Amino acid sequence: GRKVKKIMVGTNLTSVVEFILLGFSDLHNFQGFLFGIFLIIYVSILIGNGLIILVTKVFRALHTPMYFFFGNFSFLEICYTSVTLPNILTNLWTHDRSISFLTCAIQLCFLLILGSTECLLLTVMAYDHYVTICKPLYYPLIMSHKVCVQLVVGSWTTGIPVMIGQTYHVFSLPFCDSNKLDDVFCDIFPLLKLACSDISVIEFSVYVVAVLFVMTPFILIIRSYVKIITTILKLPSNTGKYKAFSTCSSHLIVVILFFGSATITYSRPKSNNSGRTDKILSLLYTIVTPMFNPMIYSLRNKDIIEALKKLLQWLGSSSI
Template identity: 80%
Template sequence: MAGGNLTTVMEFILLGFSNLPNFQGFLSCVFLIIYMSILIGNGLIILLTKVSRVLHTPMYFFLGNFSFLEICYTSVTLPNMLTNLWTQGRNISFLACAIQLCFLLILGGTECLLLAVMAYDHYIAICKPLYYPAIMNHKVCVQLVVGSWTTGIPVMIGQTYQIFSLSFCDSNELNHVFCDIPPLLKLACSDTFVIELSVYVVAVLFVIIPFILIIRSYVKIIITIFKLPSHAGKYKAFSTCSSHLIVVVLFFGSAITTYLRPKSNNSGGTEKMLSLFYAIVTPLINPMIYSLRNKDVIYALKKLLSK
C-alpha cells in the first residue's frame, strides 16, 4: 500500500472484447486469418523486392522496409490479442505492458517518418527526374531508412518511462485491446497534465510534421503532374503516387484522431476501433494496395510464380 487507498499496480487487465463473450472463438479465427494474411502479404513484398531486378530501385527499397515494419508493428499487438482470446486470460504484467507500449510507439513513429521519406522519394522522381539518380543513391536511401528507424527510439523510450512513472490506483482494468497511451492515462490517479502535454508534443513531432511534409510534397507533385504534356505520363505519375497516398490517409487519419482528440471525447469503444484500424487494418490492406495497383509488382510476382 502506498498510503490510504492507493495500491501499487503490478499488472493490468486488458478487457479487450470481454463484452462479447459469445464471439470469442469467432474473433480469434478472424484475427488469426488477418495476422497470417499480414505476414504472407508483406512477406511476399519483401521477397519480391529482394529477388526481382525490376524492383531494385529506391522506391521498392523503401517499400520492402515498410513491409518489414508492418510485420513488426502488427506482431507487437496481434499475438498477445490472440493469446487473450484463446486462453481468456487478460492479465498483462506491468513490465510487459510497458515494453509493448514502447515498441508500439517506436514502430509507429518509424512508420510516420518512413511514409514521409517515401513521399520525398516520389517528389524527387516526379519533380526532379534528371537529378533523381544522383540524389536518391543507395547510400542516401540507407541513411534515410536508418534515420527513420532510429530517430524516435530515445524519444519514445522517454515517453514510455514518463507514462509508467505515474501512480495507478482504484482499478487496473484497461478498456482496450492492447497497452496504449489514452487508456493508461485514464487509470492514472496522479496529475497527468505534463504527460498529456508531452504526448501532444511528441505527436506533433512524429505525426503532424511528417504529415505536413507529405502534403507539401504531394502538392508539388500534383502541380508538376498537371504540367506534363502527355496523358500517359500523367496517368503513370498518378498511378505511382496513389497507392502511397491511400496508405498515408488511412494511417495518419486514424493515428491523428486517436492521439490528438480532446480527452473528454475519448470513449472506450471508439478507441478500440481506431487502434484496430491503424494497428491491424492498415498493415493488412497495404500489400493489396501496393500489389494490385502496381504493374511492376504484378510483373515481378508473375515472373516469380512462373519459376
C-alpha cells in the same frame, strides 16, 4: 472475476503489478469468431508483406530506391502488428486478459517507436516520389544508395530515445484503484486514465511528441504532394499524367488511411463511453492498414505484379 494483483506500498498507495486488458470481453459469445478474424488478418499481414519483402530482395528489376523503401515498409508492418496481434490472439484464445506491468511497458514502447518509424518512412517515400516526378534528371544523384540507407536508418532510429522517454514517464506514474485497461493493447490514453496523480505534464508531452512525429511528417508529405500534383498537371501528355499519378496514388491511399485513423483516435474528445469507438479506431491504424498495404501497393503496381507472377511460376515449376 479475477482478483486484482497489487502490492501494498507504504501507507495507502497501491502499486499495480499487472493490468487487465478489457479488449472485447463484453462480447462473450464472439470470442471464437473474433479469434478467427484476427488470426486471418495476422496471417494475411505476414504473407502479404512477406511476399513484398521477398520480391523486392530477389528480383533485380526491383532493386531501386522506391522498392527498397517498399520492402522496408513491409518489414515494418510485420513488426508493428506483431507487437499487438499475438497478444490479442492469446487473450481471445485463453480468456486470460492479464498483462504484466513490464510486458505492458515493453508493448507500449515498441508501439510508439514503430509508429514513429511508420510516420517517418511514409515521409521518406513521399520525398522519393517527389524527386522521381519533380527532379527526374537528378534522381540518381539525389537518391543514391547511401542516401536511401541513411534515410531508412534515420526513420528507424530517430524515435527510439524520445519514445523510450515517453514510455518511462507514463509508467513512472502511480496507478491506483483500478488496473483495468479499456483497450485491446497497452496504449497511452487508457493508461493515463488509470493514473492517480496529475497527468497534465505528460499529456502535454504526448501532444508535443505527436506534433513532432505525426503532424510534422504529415505536413511534409502534403507539401511533397502539392509539388508533385502541380508538376503532374503541367505534363503535356495524358499518358504521362496517368503514369505519374498511378506511381503516387497507392502511397497516398496508405498515408490517408494511416494518418487519418491515427489523428481521429488521438484528437477525439475523450468521453466516458467512447471506449468501443476508440478500440475500433486504434485497430484501424495498428492492424487494418498493415493488412491492406500489400494489396494497395501490389494491385496498383505492374512491376510487383510481374515479380509475384514470376515467383508463383517458379514455385509452381519447382514443386512438380
